[in-house]
Amino acid sequence: MSKQRLQANEQGHLVLGGVDATRLAQEYGTPLVVYDVAAIRRQIQEFRAAFTRSGLRYQISYASKAFATVAMYQVIDEEGLHADVVSGGELYTALQAGFPVRDLSFHGNNKSLAELEMAVENHVGVIVLDNFHEIELLKRVLVDRNASCDVMLRVTPGITAHTHRYTQTGQVDSKFGFDVDSGQATRALQKVLAIPQMNVIGLHAHIGSQIFDVTGFDLLVKKLMTISAQWRDRLGFTPRILNLGGGFGIAYTATDDPLTPADFIQPIAARLRQLADRYQLPLPEVWIEPGRAIVGPAGYNLYTVGSRKDIPDLTTYLSVDGGMGDNIRPALYQAKYAAVLANKMNEPTHETVHLTGKYCESGDILIDQLALSRNEPGDLIAVLDTGAYGYSMASNYNRNPRPAVVFVEDGQAKVVVRRETYADLVRLDVRYE
CATH class of the missing domain: 2.40.37.10 (Lyase, Ornithine Decarboxylase; Chain A, domain 1)
Incomplete structure (x- = not known):
């Protein structure tokens, strides 16, 4: 600052x-x-204004892990945001705040059976599948309850953001997501498409945190649109949502020079339009997950x-x-x-x-x-x-x-x-x- x-x-x-x-x-x-609180609201409004100018269909999903309390969920609900949770505890806090569950997505690389049961029982909007074990767990929960849910696949795109090594999440060597280059992501999609209780609505990826350069997001968009075209041609499936994750940097010290929301979103929108035209794909809805950048x-x-x-x-x-x-x-x-x-x-x-x-x-x-x-x-x-x-x-x-x-x-x-x-x-x- x-x-x-x-x-x-x-x-x-x-x-x-x-x-x-x-x-x-x-x-x-x-x-x-x-x-x-006014600073929180201003930052949300800046993200929203940048998306509105881009003309994209979008969703701003607050990354709860940055700061999750009942009052915080109340504020982002007032601002009309989506939110993502990564644990039963965050989900419980959101429920206690009266946050609309249809506007929640549930992340995590090792969701427990109890957490997935909690998510399904409370009709969480979307569950982000992270690994093959979780596909089987969620299938079991849905079958047992005669239920269905929307899901996204989290993929590991093989893109390394220039951040602290503990906050890099998009490279191949990561605990998160299905690897793209090895074919894991395609096998995961085939598996999920064969489960009638799961409705795949999109792809999710996250490349890191405290990012000051749009290059990584540009590479991510290229990767996800390429995958989308391949899956359409091979499997007859086209994701309608691309969730690009978060990681937008902020200025902690005078040497930090972060981009504005518009600096990120405008080039992303331009690249999406270019690739949608090239691959003859519908322009996807774009989700982002800012946490640090908001609070x-x-x-x-x-x-x-x-x-x-x-x-x-x-x-x-x-x-x-x-x-x-x-x-x-x-x-x-x-x-x-x-x-x-x-x-x-x-x-x-x-x-x-x-x-x-x-x-x-x-x-x-x-x-x-x-x-x-x-x-x-x-x-x-x-x-x-x-x-x-x-x-x-x-x-x-x-x-x-x-x-x-x-x-x-x-x-x-x-x-x-x-x-x-x-x-x-x-x-x-x-x-x-």
């Missing part, structure tokens, strides 16, 4: 969604996760400054009251973030520090080199763009409670996830006697 886009009030305090960040910290405590820039983690360790002629460690328990991405992915001193927004930079957490790990460093103004214990740090994969990957490591989550919009703040208590930490423990 560009720090120039941040707002400060007359007191020099960071303002989020019309609310003073220091007030949020005082009222709800820290560490605290804050979402600017990442809208999220902030607020921390209170605590201890400090100055190592002469070397460095300074500045510790806060959260860390890898509420944002493990820096330790897990070496992810980079920007941050500001939220109660001293207008003061000049004074020093560079290692911003560290309170967890008992040397690797619990939130930001390796952070330029800050003069600070002291009790000051408020805001780490920016933490809305994706922060709270959703949070843990109780060191038996620390997970933070509260607050939504802010139009000057109002509302707790949407209560702060865990120490009692919550032992709620499921059983004494050994």
Whole structure:
């Protein structure tokens, strides 16, 4: 995020969604996760506007794994989005929110029998088949219940996005999907077409995350349209939906230069039209699955400054009251973030520090080199763009409670996830006697 886009009030305090960040910290405590709901809505509207200009039939499916709570599902329902879930827990949360199940798709490379039963019993809109074992499991569930459902096939297209190796999902060596080049995908389609309880509506692929270049999506469109033409000629089947997955990058630091939704969607639309004409195929409906791109820039983690360790002629460690328990991405992915001193927004930079957490790990460093103004214990740090994969990957490591989550919009703040208590930490423990 560009720090120039941040707002400060007359007191020099960071303002989020019309609310003073220091007030949020005082009222709800820290560490605290804050979402600017208007920013979420704006990003959704930008994706929608780009698709509308493209003329494509489309579906925007929010990738729940980025951040899934009852309140989040309520917001995306208000915005008319589809959503994808990857576990029984995400599905249950969506159901608790009253999210329309017809607008859900169910992903995952190892869905359990119980999860597939849950999806079928609740009439989930589409199940994305990931492997041969899952085809057999779903067939069993559908036959047992005399039911049917729409499915997509997830394919592995052999395309590697230029991202962290843990977030690359489209290359041949991946745990996800049916490999295209080996013929697995074709065999899977033949198998599913022979099952009357399954209605194949499309193809799905995902090439990675935090992508800043449209090249990978262009190659993906070519691959999927080529497969579609081959399957039409060989099997008499043409997918009506191509789900291109997500992975649209955001700006975590000043060095990140992400594309806009239009930058991705316009060339994709042009390539689809060209290939549809070349292969004499109907123009498919296009689905995308943004998660980070929708909630990442809208999220902030607020921390209170605590201890400090100055190592002469070397460095300074500045510790806060959260860390890898509420944002493990820096330790897990070496992810980079920007941050500001939220109660001293207008003061000049004074020093560079290692911003560290309170967890008992040397690797619990939130930001390796952070330029800050003069600070002291009790000051408020805001780490920016933490809305994706922060709270959703949070843990109780060191038996620390997970933070509260607050939504802010139009000057109002509302707790949407209560702060865990120490009692919550032992709620499921059983004494050994």
